[in-house]
Amino acid sequence: MQTPIIGHQQILEQLYHAIASNRVAGAYLFVGVANVGKETVALHFAKSINCLSSDEAACGTCLSCRKADDGNHPDLQIIRPSGAWIKIDQIRELQKRIIYRPLEGVRKVYILTEVERMNLEAANCLLKTLEEPPADSVLILLTTNLDAMLPTIRSRCQIIPFHPLLVSDLAGHLMERFDIDETQAFSISTAAGGAVGKALGLLQDGAEFDEDIPEIMMAGNRLDAFRIAEKWTAQPEALDHLVTWYRDLVMLHQGAPANLLTHVHHAEELRQLATHYSRLQLQSAIKAIFETKAMLQRNVNATLALEVLALKLLRKP
Amino acid sequence: MSYEVLAQKWRPQSFGDVVGQTHVITTLRNQILSDRIGHAYLFWGPRGTGKTTVARILAKAVNCPNREQETEFSQAATAEPCNNCQFCSEISQGRSFDVVEMDAASNRGIDPIRELRENTKLAPAACRYKIYIIDEAHMLTPEAFNALLKTLEEPPPHVIFILATTEHHRIPKTIVSRCQDFDFRYMEQDQIIGRLQAICEAEDVQIDNQGLSLISLQSEGCLRDAENLLERLTASIGKELNVDQINQILGFGSNHLINELIDAVLRTDLPAALESLDKLVKNGTDLTQCLHQQITCFRNLRLLAIGSNLDSIIQTSKSELELMKEKAHLASPERLSRIIKILMRTNSEIKQHGYAQIHLESALIDACSIQEGIQLTKILKRLSEIEDKIDRGEAPSRTYAPPTAPGSVGNTPPRRSTTAPVLEPSAAPQMAEPQVSKYEAQSSSVPNIKSKPTSTDTRGDKDGANQPNIKSVSADVQHVVSDSNELAKIWEKLLVGLQERGKMPLYGYLKGAAPQPSNGTEAALSGNGLELKVACPPAYTDLIDDNEKALLKEMLADLIGTPVQISFVASSANPHANATLPPSRRSQEITPMMLQHQAERDPEVAPALKLFGAKILKIEPK
Numbered sequence: 001m002q003t004p005i006i007g008h009q010q011i012l013e014q015l016y017h018a019i020a021s022n023r024v025a026g027a028y029l030f031v032g033v034a035n036v037g038k039e040t041v042a043l044h045f046a047k048s049i050n051c052l053s054s055d056e057a058a059c060g061t062c063l064s065c066r067k068a069d070d071g072n073h074p075d076l077q078i079i080r081p082s083g084a085w086i087k088i089d090q091i092r093e094l095q096k097r098i099i100y101r102p103l104e105g106v107r108k109v110y111i112l113t114e115v116e117r118m119n120l121e122a123a124n125c126l127l128k129t130l131e132e133p134p135a136d137s138v139l140i141l142l143t144t145n146l147d148a149m150l151p152t153i154r155s156r157c158q159i160i161p162f163h164p165l166l167v168s169d170l171a172g173h174l175m176e177r178f179d180i181d182e183t184q185a186f187s188i189s190t191a192a193g194g195a196v197g198k199a200l201g202l203l204q205d206g207a208e209f210d211e212d213i214p215e216i217m218m219a220g221n222r223l224d225a226f227r228i229a230e231k232w233t234a235q236p237e238a239l240d241h242l243v244t245w246y247r248d249l250v251m252l253h254q255g256a257p258a259n260l261l262t263h264v265h266h267a268e269e270l271r272q273l274a275t276h277y278s279r280l281q282l283q284s285a286i287k288a289i290f291e292t293k294a295m296l297q298r299n300v301n302a303t304l305a306l307e308v309l310a311l312k313l314l315r316k317p
Numbered sequence: 318m319s320y321e322v323l324a325q326k327w328r329p330q331s332f333g334d335v336v337g338q339t340h341v342i343t344t345l346r347n348q349i350l351s352d353r354i355g356h357a358y359l360f361w362g363p364r365g366t367g368k369t370t371v372a373r374i375l376a377k378a379v380n381c382p383n384r385e386q387e388t389e390f391s392q393a394a395t396a397e398p399c400n401n402c403q404f405c406s407e408i409s410q411g412r413s414f415d416v417v418e419m420d421a422a423s424n425r426g427i428d429p430i431r432e433l434r435e436n437t438k439l440a441p442a443a444c445r446y447k448i449y450i451i452d453e454a455h456m457l458t459p460e461a462f463n464a465l466l467k468t469l470e471e472p473p474p475h476v477i478f479i480l481a482t483t484e485h486h487r488i489p490k491t492i493v494s495r496c497q498d499f500d501f502r503y504m505e506q507d508q509i510i511g512r513l514q515a516i517c518e519a520e521d522v523q524i525d526n527q528g529l530s531l532i533s534l535q536s537e538g539c540l541r542d543a544e545n546l547l548e549r550l551t552a553s554i555g556k557e558l559n560v561d562q563i564n565q566i567l568g569f570g571s572n573h574l575i576n577e578l579i580d581a582v583l584r585t586d587l588p589a590a591l592e593s594l595d596k597l598v599k600n601g602t603d604l605t606q607c608l609h610q611q612i613t614c615f616r617n618l619r620l621l622a623i624g625s626n627l628d629s630i631i632q633t634s635k636s637e638l639e640l641m642k643e644k645a646h647l648a649s650p651e652r653l654s655r656i657i658k659i660l661m662r663t664n665s666e667i668k669q670h671g672y673a674q675i676h677l678e679s680a681l682i683d684a685c686s687i688q689e690g691i692q693l694t695k696i697l698k699r700l701s702e703i704e705d706k707i708d709r710g711e712a713p714s715r716t717y718a719p720p721t722a723p724g725s726v727g728n729t730p731p732r733r734s735t736t737a738p739v740l741e742p743s744a745a746p747q748m749a750e751p752q753v754s755k756y757e758a759q760s761s762s763v764p765n766i767k768s769k770p771t772s773t774d775t776r777g778d779k780d781g782a783n784q785p786n787i788k789s790v791s792a793d794v795q796h797v798v799s800d801s802n803e804l805a806k807i808w809e810k811l812l813v814g815l816q817e818r819g820k821m822p823l824y825g826y827l828k829g830a831a832p833q834p835s836n837g838t839e840a841a842l843s844g845n846g847l848e849l850k851v852a853c854p855p856a857y858t859d860l861i862d863d864n865e866k867a868l869l870k871e872m873l874a875d876l877i878g879t880p881v882q883i884s885f886v887a888s889s890a891n892p893h894a895n896a897t898l899p900p901s902r903r904s905q906e907i908t909p910m911m912l913q914h915q916a917e918r919d920p921e922v923a924p925a926l927k928l929f930g931a932k933i934l935k936i937e938p939k
Contacts, residue, residue, distance in 0.1 A: 154364075
């Protein structure tokens with residue numbers, strides 16, 4: 001029995017509609033932040049195209065769907081970066097195979113993940129195939145960064161943007177499907193920034209977010225900063241969580257109504273806290289968190305970066 | 318099961334169908350008609366503007382045998398391929414032996430080019446010409462390009478090369494110079510709308526003009542992008558499209574909400590702005606799209622704020638335009654520019670870090686905090702006025718009150734600035750030299766008037782700053798004598814001249830000194846020319862020797878245009894002539910530096926110093 005996809009209803013409807021009206025295009029480009037559900041939807045779309053028993057959504061029970069689930073459907077192939085890049089040889093290989101007719105299914109589906117990591121030669125190599133793919137094939141490109149793609153590639157694909165889910169929606173789904181309480185569901189969805197895959201990953205790791213005001217906002221002692229930084233080092237997702245708190249502080253500081261807050265339960269305490277900061281302090285705190293996040297992705301010394309961040313965020317006495 | 322997307326299905330099959338690119342089409346048509354077909358073409362331009370399409374049409378047109386039979390109907394028809402004959406349909410389906418479409422990006426090495434070169438020698442199988450379309454030509458390796466050079470220069474008579482690329486700069490110059498260069502351009506909005514309309518009619522898709530213009534705006538002038546958008550819309554919605562659905566699918570915020578947001582920002586009503594943003598998020602708006610919409614909107618408002626006749630540049634419906642015109646009064650172009658800057662910065666931040674909502678909220682907070690400020694140019698002007706005053710040794714905030722007639726000094730500057738040579742009521746009787754005599758009259762209560770710029774000078778500066786620059790200085794010496802502003806200007810020029818000549822010590826002595834025309838203006842212009850008294854601290858007057866005086870005279874004569882006599886008057890009260898100091902500190906202080914200088918020039922000390930090559934280390938008071 002297959003589990004339904006969380007969120008992205010509108011996109012799924014569009015894709016189902018395309019299948020039902022026999023208007024499936026030859027090339028799609030799915031764009032969205034990491035782990036938002038692009039690959040899940042792409043796989044589901046592929047199954048739905050080839051599903052033997054349904055005209056729209058994949059049934060999940062027919063031979064074709066089960067083969068796809070098990071990863072041995074001959075007409076479904078996923079191409080991932082080999083090493084750091086998707087290389088031109090991988091694309092040439094694809095071009096060789098794509099001209100053949102599908103073996104079992106209605107159409108051959110090729111899913112290329114992380115195409116922003118396709119090198120320039122490979123990307124150009126793909127252009128002619130994308131422009132006029134063989135009639136019985138579908139190429140689905142997945143990327144996190146539309147701007148990293150060649151304009152010539154973008155122009156040849158049906159671009160489908162994936163948005164993170166609303167935190168409340170995602171929390172609802174999580175509560176429905178897993179045995180967790182509301183506060184946990186909310187804090188996980190918040191930390192995941194509405195990306196389904198990330199939320200599921202956090203849930204699986206058993207990450208726990210205390211739904212209390214972050215220590216760093218209360219701490220005044222420099223030694224505390226180092227202790228907190230150590231915690232962050234063990235759990236870098238905490239930064240994603242942290243930024244939502246600072247965002248709430250800015251909002252309150254600027255007189256936004258409480259219903260816009262992420263952490264509505266703590267509105268009163270936050271309102272108190274907000275008075276201790278100036279707007280610029282709060283905004284630069286958010287900026288500092290984002291910069292640290294970017295730095296962490298660039299292989300800096302994590303402990304050092306987080307300690308610097310903690311010291312920066314420390315409230316000046 | 319061979320569904321083709323709209324962009325493929327509606328790929329033009331004859332020159333007449335091609336949208337835009339008239340400069341290319343006309344040339345090619347004429348070439349075909351006059352049978353002057355080149356042997357190598359280079360088509361370049363942005364994606365989705367028709368390069369490959371035109372290359373294929375050209376291939377058909379030169380090979381189609383039916384083309385010439387149509388001459389009797391019309392001239393334009395002659396260049397068009399018939400699209401019926403065997404050759405045309407073979408080429409259209411991509412299975413002609415004689416039209417080879419090579420994907421240079423996949424076959425970028427030297428080997429495929431060598432193979433191609435071998436094949437060019439063979440005569441065409443059926444058609445008149447053998448045509449090589451080398452698409453994405455920019456991806457060929459340098460070796461491959463070089464291998465192609467000789468063939469491209471003088472191909473066999475039956476061969477035509479067509480190179481197509483999006484990146485002209487990556488094609489070697491040697492290749493470009495062997496080809497006929499055709500640039501394909503972005504298409505106009507209405508050309509795209511026209512094409513989309515035709516497709517919609519043929520495909521039985523219902524869509525209104527607003528929807529079409531939304532699509533064409535999004536496509537940025539590339540027809541394929543526009544057609545793909547239409548494809549996506551019809552695939553996901555169906556044959557009947559309305560604007561709301563289009564907004565929804567493309568992730569645009571509804572105009573209503575965007576307008577709400579922009580109103581709030583213009584009113585600097587932050588909570589309202591944040592609420593509208595929240596609504597947009599809940600409606601599933603793509604926040605980056607929403608950001609682009611806001612930028613466009615503010616840009617349009619800025620255009621209207623600059624001039625309401627700029628509305629022809631703005632692409633929007635009449636009703637929207639009216640709404641915008643109402644709003645345009647709410648903000649100055651400067652403020653709108655700053656808002657746009659904030660939004661642009663946010664755009665790049667979102668690209669870098671994600672978290673569009675938080676960044677957009679920050680942007681709104683920043684945008685709402687921009688008050689309708691003073692224009693930068695005005696601030697600069699005021700600053701330069703103040704600087705001007707300080708340079709003349711006059712402080713904007715004076716510690717002592719103007720000696721006389723405070724009303725006439727303090728209250729009237731704005732009026733003064735419009736009428737330059739003002740006649741003060743108090744100075745009225747002395748018509749000949751009203752201003753100078755007025756200084757005398759007004760400042761008579763202050764001792765050492767000549768040495769000290771008085772409050773009336775402040776007023777005089779104002780006149781000077783607002784007067785048109787007077788160039789006829791030398792012509793009107795009398796004027797110079799009479800007007801202390803003129804004099805001050807000349808003095809400044811003199812100082813600059815001294816600096817340029819490297820006479821820094823002299824410059825230093827005179828910097829604080831104030832020139833005054835000799836008392837009694839009639840006497841100022843005597844047979845000896847202009848007599849100039851320079852008020853200078855006594856410590857300095859002794860330091861200026863005869864050579865330096867001669868130099869000063871010479872320079873001043875040059876500047877004024879008449880011989881000048883200089884005499885230095887000791888000013889006891891104000892050695893620095895620097896009014897920024899409070900009066901208490903304006904006592905006669907001689908710095909150690911000055912003392913040392915004085916000592917070095919002392920007629921008794923100086924030879925001793927020279928004799929022994931000595932230095933003065935310390936000066937002790939007697």
